[in-house]
Amino acid sequence: MNPIKYKGRAGGIFYLLFRNLFFLSLVLPLFFLLLFSFTERYAWPELFPTSFSLRSFKSILFQRKALFQDTLFSMVFSLLVSLCTVLVAFCTAKYQNEEGLKGKGLVAFLVNFPIMIPATVFAMGAQILFLKIKIFNPFLTVFLAHVLYALPYAVSFLQEGMSRKMKLYEEQAKVMGAVGGRLFWKVSLPLLYPYIFPAFMMSYILSMSQYILTLILGGGKVKSLSLIMVPYIQSGERNLASAYGLIFLSSSFLLFFLLDFLEKGIQRERG
């Protein structure tokens, strides 16, 4: 006999309602993406396409060799960006977590500043500035820009991870004799990994998604997946745009599973 409590009965209905709503709003677009990447023709007024083919994928893989290479390059590039972001975020989070250090408010502000400043504003100014300095080739500038815009999220994840008793565990381990490298591998890393995971994913996706940043600073030499995809969106070539979208999502999923697999490995190390 369950009493009629708002949180009991009605709460259950709301939960189902919202879960299905959210699920649908995510799945529906994905469904369309999948659908259209395999579509040959989608003539009006068909509700759903009736002719399918692998044309778009074939074209990506075989016909436009350059684009295919660009796609791969973009993935590797974004992976490197993520790695760098996580490393920098780790340093910053460590700083924020240490006691007795000054200027934490300022640091928090600096970290989060890119969120408030649109990419176009930074990109145009930076482009002019760094043209003048030889070291900053397009690759480096785009790389740094991607890292800058991913940092706010990565730092927030890592900071959250570090605030939880990290120090206590580390001190405990030090007392028991674990130092330096061992300390890191056996204690710090496993504890922090659940936070490194989303930080890495977020950075990767963000980097792959950056359009205007890559466009302006890259000067045509650097391409993110978004950059490759956008022209097809504009031209209305649904199937190719969808195919690239699918590739984007697939690579994200792949990364997700890779990181998940790694997590199991690290947890095993922990013993």
Add this chain to the structure above:
Amino acid sequence: MKKKISYLWILPQLLLSTIFLLGISYGFIKSFLGENGLSLEHYQEIMGRGDTVPSIFYTLRLSLFSSFLSLALAILFSFFLLQMGEKWKRLEGFFRIAIMMPHSLVALFFLFLLSSNGFLARLFYSFSWISSQTDFPALVYDEKGIGIILSYLWKELPFVLFFSLPLAYQVDEKAGEAARCLGATPFQAFWKITLPLSIRQYLAAFFIIFSFSFGAFDLPYLLGATSPKALSVLSYQELQRGFLQRPVALAYNGIILLFSLFLSYFYFKFLPKKKS
């Protein structure tokens, strides 16, 4: 001794932030550099153009409307989500995924759905609500920017929820529960107690999305009409015209920057204070 070394940790971030600040400042300063030193000529030029002011209003309208809608819906959703008790946490994953979606993909989705050649149009046709493609109302590439607003909404609503709901839940668990024990219906408890006590968090999120959508490029570029154009798009177009037009582009950016800074002031004002 230890303390000094600890300061090293912040070096990477400082380096990057310096680059960031330099980039912005340089662009901003350059917009004030005319033929003979500091001048407002570039700003005067763009204000003189016929499409600038409409663009400002258009951009403002789009971002304000989408952000406000996101905020309102987020508050509405929050009420219902809070009624589930702890269960809402299981839905957080959905928010995260939506937030991570690239804008270009979201634009693509809405093109699929809302273009005159899109799914909705075909659906209406199959119900005989319209008789040809042109009958379908223009939801994308239009002056009203409905497609853009919906696209922003798709990402911004989850963001506001992700940002604010955890706090709202904490408040609801304590003060909200107390209100219910004093006779408040769940809605009354939400409206009179939980919401007022967590509104700052929601407003902080509002200013983030407002600022972001004002200066964003991707969505207006992909889904926007030929006129009016968003400020960021105008800026980009100037840039494409060539080297000489660069300062003009920077002037557009200057406007965007000033507005963003203005909004970020409000963000930091509303930013909920962290309890140690």
Add this chain to the structure above:
Amino acid sequence: MEICLSCENLELELEKKKILKDISLEVRSGEILALLGESGCGKSSLLKAMLGLYPLAKGKIFFQGKEIQNLPSHKRGISVVFQDLRLFPHLNVGENVGFSLELQKVPKAERKQRVEELLKLVQLESYSERRIDSLSGGQMQRVAIARALAMNEKLLFLDEPFSALDPNLRREMGDFLLELQRKENLTVVLVTHDQEEALRLAHRIALMKGGEILQVDEGEKLYYAPVSEYVARFMGKGNSILGRVEKGVFSCPYFSFPVEKEEGNYSFFFRERQLSFTEEIGERQIAERQIAERKNTEKQGESLHEVEEVSVATEALSPFKLIEKEYLGEFFRAFYKNSAGQVLSCLIERGEELPEKGFPKLSFKEGEEKILFFNKEGK
């Protein structure tokens, strides 16, 4: 005797754990009932279940004659002061107190008057416009009480209301509550883990453990007539000595007395106040022992027993030595230990004599029963 609130066979399960197992309880009008117990015994959960904050698996709750277990919290009409008070920071004192009245659409003038009345009652007159963050701990407590009373001026639930306060303030608030209850003839259900507080404030105490109510009685009865050793020890410090009941007589190394209990091994529990030490074995004690021994030998008629009894008697009659003294303000707690390792404690007033060595002596007041707990193992 009017019943204000009653529960029948309540069962509560949270996260697969049984929090309340078949709870039945009556709350009488005009009384202060304390729900007492250690952490995790279910006392707070019982309160919350009565408030409708937890869904019951089974059972009924009656309030003013109505069944309320199926009603949501906001319809039950029972007010509560939470442990963390939960005053609304964005409203001032007057608005907090009048919150429930506003919800009931009481007209502004009437509301204001009622709020003033309540504030006067809790000795916070003219505090109506003040902000919550400007109040002291004790003041906040009283605002919370006033707020609860605004909704229900007859029944008040308090969930460990004073545990966050320092001891002096705690005492003050306790006194305040007593006076308030007396003046307004409130019915109060108070959750606490402090048995001293329960004894001082409550008319009746319901002692809980592991989701069950062990005993519901006046404080004094729980203290001097507990139903189990757990209850006895929870209510206050005491001593226990193992002994045996045979043929209507309980005997343990130092005492024996007639009881109406079945044969078997028992644990004799007595309070510190009922014990003192003297340097000589009391004559009465010797006499009692002789009577007991004689009774045994008479009835058994076997020499073996005689021998045993005597040997037991001489062995057990080793004296106690004073080993430690605890200063408690007005009293000392003295610990005595004998050669067998048995430790007993008693209370001595400042200035009283404390023998270094002695034998235990019982002093029971009239009407005080000797408490025996059946002890299966006998060890």
